[in-house]
Amino acid sequence: MVQKKPTEERREEIITAALDLVEQKGLDNVNIANIAAAINLVPSAIYRHFTGKEAIIDSLIDFVNKALQDNVSYTLRTETHALARLKLLLDRHVQLFKEQRAIPRILFTLLSSDKESVLKKKMLTVIACYLDKVGFIIDQGRKNGEIENIDASAGALLFLGMVQPLAIMAQFEDNAIDQYPEKLWNIYLHGIYRSKDE
């Protein structure tokens, strides 16, 4: 018999193990047996801590959401100018992807799942929320003249457009995630930047 641990601790372990496994096999190929084995438990033990698989994935979404929101908070706290904020947020986002490669896979899987899925709707909400925050930063930059008079939500969408294809590229070449962000940012910046002389 394995050591017994309080449910809070186990939940952490399960989530962590699940993230690891998602990174390796993709969300669809992760099953209760895998997760249990990864932390030396028996499948049925998982049900002491989660009501089922859905609840685990639900927690994974919470994890993603928290990571994204933390990045936003950090960015707002650290920088004051809109462009600096966007650049920092991009860097943090890329860094996050590097450390937690499970994140884009969770995202992709849920986005491609059944329309009516509760989990998908939740994931969409998380993204919408993130886009809102980015759009807010852009709006701020527009008001103080740092940024061109662009549509804020389109700017936010294209911001996402920098990081999403990165997640794809990272699957070809490992170094893509190191080389591209700077290049993408240059184009993006040029796209939204308001030259002083105009």
Added chain:
Amino acid sequence: MVQKKPTEERREEIITAALDLVEQKGLDNVNIANIAAAINLVPSAIYRHFTGKEAIIDSLIDFVNKALQDNVSYTLRTETHALARLKLLLDRHVQLFKEQRAIPRILFTLLSSDKESVLKKKMLTVIACYLDKVGFIIDQGRKNGEIENIDASAGALLFLGMVQPLAIMAQFEDNAIDQYPEKLWNIYLHGIYRSKDE
């Protein structure tokens, strides 16, 4: 007993039905029974025309590839200037997404599947190929001064970055896919455009 049809015809029907189902339920939730039912066949009949599920998905990837390549060809044939080509390609790409909503789901699902999956590798190749073509157009534009001296593959990646988030947005609001492309293009264009007076 249902009418018998030549295998070529059935293969078409199967692919078409599969695309429909993917659009509704996502690739992971489409199964042989579904596909068979959609064309009034019995599951085992499917195996007269495809060796198995993998082969069907393989054909779906071929379909996606063909659609993308057709767009590229059309674009190269129709326009000569790089910027015009990119704009046209974007429009066609958006149009394609509108008509075949299954495409992004196929893409997302395969990207989030197992690392070692043959199908995933194939999908990645398709994307890489598309990116190459876009990069080629950008390079051409760079050489004749239409486009800033940007990294072509980064430009191609951000081009993909316009359409990918669209596929996400389209799941919130149906009209997103009508409103955003123009706005995204404005930012992107501004990002890559080389002003004459610089």
Added chain:
DNA sequence: TATATATGTGAATCGATATTCACATCGAAT
């Protein structure tokens, strides 16, 4: 019309996976 071949059917098999449950045991509180 007869026959051969391609196509369709229904039942059966096989494996994977989530989930449940009765039972065992650990650890904390008394």
Added chain:
DNA sequence: ATTCGATGTGAATATCGATTCACATATATA
């Protein structure tokens, strides 16, 4: 130390989906 509730175990169940196969039949061709 005893007890009780929380945690872990192993076996069983249930479902779902892919695939196979022996058999049936439609369609083209001779």
